[in-house]
Amino acid sequence: MNWIITENNKPVNLQDIPCLDINDLRKEIIEIKKRVVGFFGDKVFDGVKLYVVLADDEEGKLYISSSFFGADKKSYESITKTLPAFHMFEREFFEQYGIEPLGHPWLKPVRDHKKEYPFFEIKGEEIHQVGVGPIHAGVIEPGHFRFMCNGEKVYDLEIRLGYQNRGVEDLFVQNPTNQLAESVCGDSVIAYNLAYSRAMEALAGIQISNRAQLIRLIALEMERAAIHIGDLGAIAGDTAYQMGAAIFGATRTLVINSLLEICGSRFGRGLIRVGGVNFDISQELAENILKTLEKVGDDVKRTTTTMLKSPTVISRLERTGVVSFENAKALGLVGPAGRASGVELDTRFDFPDKWFLDKDDKKFKAAGDVYSRTRIRYKEIMQSLSLIRKFMKMLPDFEGEALYISCTNALASDKFVVSMTEGWRGEVVQTFITDNDGKITRCKIKDPSFNNWYGLAMAVRNNGISDFPLCNKSFNLSYCGNDL
Amino acid sequence: MLETLKLRIYQGEQFIKDIENAPMRSQFRGFPKLNSDVDITPCKGVCPTGALNTENLSIDMGKCTFCGACANACKAVEFTNEYKLASTNREKLIVTPETTFEEFRKTAFEVREEIHRIFGRSLKLRQVSAGGCNGCEMELNACSNVNFDMGRFGIDFVASPRHADGIVITGPITENMAYALEDCYKSTPDPKIVILCGACAISGGVFQNSEKLNREFLEKYPIDLYIPGCPVHPLTFINAILCYGATHVGTSELN
Numbered sequence A: 001m002n003w004i005i006t007e008n009n010k011p012v013n014l015q016d017i018p019c020l021d022i023n024d025l026r027k028e029i030i031e032i033k034k035r036v037v038g039f040f041g042d043k044v045f046d047g048v049k050l051y052v053v054l055a056d057d058e059e060g061k062l063y064i065s066s067s068f069f070g071a072d073k074k075s076y077e078s079i080t081k082t083l084p085a086f087h088m089f090e091r092e093f094f095e096q097y098g099i100e101p102l103g104h105p106w107l108k109p110v111r112d113h114k115k116e117y118p119f120f121e122i123k124g125e126e127i128h129q130v131g132v133g134p135i136h137a138g139v140i141e142p143g144h145f146r147f148m149c150n151g152e153k154v155y156d157l158e159i160r161l162g163y164q165n166r167g168v169e170d171l172f173v174q175n176p177t178n179q180l181a182e183s184v185c186g187d188s189v190i191a192y193n194l195a196y197s198r199a200m201e202a203l204a205g206i207q208i209s210n211r212a213q214l215i216r217l218i219a220l221e222m223e224r225a226a227i228h229i230g231d232l233g234a235i236a237g238d239t240a241y242q243m244g245a246a247i248f249g250a251t252r253t254l255v256i257n258s259l260l261e262i263c264g265s266r267f268g269r270g271l272i273r274v275g276g277v278n279f280d281i282s283q284e285l286a287e288n289i290l291k292t293l294e295k296v297g298d299d300v301k302r303t304t305t306t307m308l309k310s311p312t313v314i315s316r317l318e319r320t321g322v323v324s325f326e327n328a329k330a331l332g333l334v335g336p337a338g339r340a341s342g343v344e345l346d347t348r349f350d351f352p353d354k355w356f357l358d359k360d361d362k363k364f365k366a367a368g369d370v371y372s373r374t375r376i377r378y379k380e381i382m383q384s385l386s387l388i389r390k391f392m393k394m395l396p397d398f399e400g401e402a403l404y405i406s407c408t409n410a411l412a413s414d415k416f417v418v419s420m421t422e423g424w425r426g427e428v429v430q431t432f433i434t435d436n437d438g439k440i441t442r443c444k445i446k447d448p449s450f451n452n453w454y455g456l457a458m459a460v461r462n463n464g465i466s467d468f469p470l471c472n473k474s475f476n477l478s479y480c481g482n483d484l
Numbered sequence B: 001m002l003e004t005l006k007l008r009i010y011q012g013e014q015f016i017k018d019i020e021n022a023p024m025r026s027q028f029r030g031f032p033k034l035n036s037d038v039d040i041t042p043c044k045g046v047c048p049t050g051a052l053n054t055e056n057l058s059i060d061m062g063k064c065t066f067c068g069a070c071a072n073a074c075k076a077v078e079f080t081n082e083y084k085l086a087s088t089n090r091e092k093l094i095v096t097p098e099t100t101f102e103e104f105r106k107t108a109f110e111v112r113e114e115i116h117r118i119f120g121r122s123l124k125l126r127q128v129s130a131g132g133c134n135g136c137e138m139e140l141n142a143c144s145n146v147n148f149d150m151g152r153f154g155i156d157f158v159a160s161p162r163h164a165d166g167i168v169i170t171g172p173i174t175e176n177m178a179y180a181l182e183d184c185y186k187s188t189p190d191p192k193i194v195i196l197c198g199a200c201a202i203s204g205g206v207f208q209n210s211e212k213l214n215r216e217f218l219e220k221y222p223i224d225l226y227i228p229g230c231p232v233h234p235l236t237f238i239n240a241i242l243c244y245g246a247t248h249v250g251t252s253e254l255n
């Protein structure tokens, strides 16, 4: 057996995870043709254990395997050469554990700023460099963008991140809390806290009530709708369609204020805790929120339709920042950015979940350009709103159920659990390992941005540099989620 | 075009007219109210940031994430929906059972005379995210949206530190941002102010024990204003700035 097969949020025993020679594991990874969601190390005895988690999105299964690097084994043959989707994963593994993937085409730092960063350069009389950041023009997180341009045209963009590195994974080992989970990436509070809480519940062996599950999912979809609406506003702003920017901004306010009415925070902080939720949604509140969201749906529909009829807007969006299906697939893009290029992954529907049964199979015309990434936002706002309606209608069926079960159980010992939640940006993956006292000894987090930043770099190639902000907004990737 | 105009008319006016007295939803967790007569034992160990001192009952709003865990655990802590939480004095952010909101507000602001003179009518700020989770950043962006419309008071975020009167720091200040932050500070012309926005910036928040932080900046340079929150609510931020300019920043014309 080369793999142990499990499911989302289903812990496996550490000793049941096969341990292969790295050459065999590498061959396996290439042959089995599954998607990478985890590739990271953990210190054991005098060496390093490499864990690999692959997703089978059709079957909704996770494949886990590992390999051991003794103190004297410091390298292996790179997988990225064959499967580009591994490229950030291998870089990260190298940075964290010093084990070199030989022949990696782009082995540069991920978050480490101690060494000089070797930027890619194109030389030529007509070529000039544009450096932007870490501090950007607006109120945005820091990152550095280096463009190689010929006049207006971008030949290459290299993105250097790591400025936001707060050592989150280590903090989870020190003192894991819901509040820490909420702050890994503060625009995906619900997605992160949900993934974290589900992992802890799985490790502690608790089953939370249906009512609590529904309230969590309502919040998850509200988070998704709110951000997508805000992003439509940002895209409108960047195409100088000020009306859109203003209206989407105000409409987003309605959604996040509804979240505040549920739990006291516009971003849903304090709502989810391990064992359930801290706040209920009363019948009256549910009705009010549904009324508000109906207006939200109408306004978004009306504004999007009007905006996308405007030739000045369309001409900026169409065929701008294209990521082809082939590139998106090879790079392993996820979430709406991937779906806009035709990579139809959505962990809500791909992995068994009793609340998400019918995946919308209406064909989406995915052209991989800013226009597609705009329309996918619109589509997903509408989908989220209808899911919220559905979940709200189900709430009375579970009236009176406990909001939370106090979780005093110790976590199960010597386990490995992978928890995936589809946030608005794509899959948030959190993996936890416990030791024989049931203490967390390793936490690995993968934000969807970790896959997608490279997609943005590809998108701007051969585009005008003035379209960069627009491309950037259409992805709206996370710096802190990437930097951890 | 006609469609766009129709849409404009349909939307009507969105801005909050009286920002200083804007109503806040009751669920919002703002200024804490402490009661030392209630048994605090159930609260022990629930606070993720050490903001809650159960020995000598107090809450440090500079550390508090307003997560509500303490209030859920026992009745000694309650959160009001008062959102004017800022102070020019770090010490003042520590709330004890004796501190009423009115008391807090009376002494929260002590502003250098020079500030009124220089920033009387407008204040341009350069924001630096130094490990911020994008929560405070999103709320600061919201300050400029059509609802809060901070620009009407002459307060704006600007792109270049050279155009700024001060900087607003969000995030716990990571090692990797320490240099850029200091560079930005040095590029801002004197006189300038420094504002710490959010629990992370003020105290490190949930990241205070991380080895990846470098908070030397805060020891080197004076801090003018502390704005608590996790993230900071737009009304908290705008009112903090308005109070800081003490009715000078634009508001006098408005009333």
Ligand code: SF4
Pocket (backbone or CB within 6 Å): B046, B047, B048, B049, B050, B051, B052, B059, B063, B064, B065, B066, B067, B068, B069, B070, B071
């Ligand atoms: S609300 Fe503040 S004081 Fe209370 S537990 Fe949360 S962080 Fe601590």
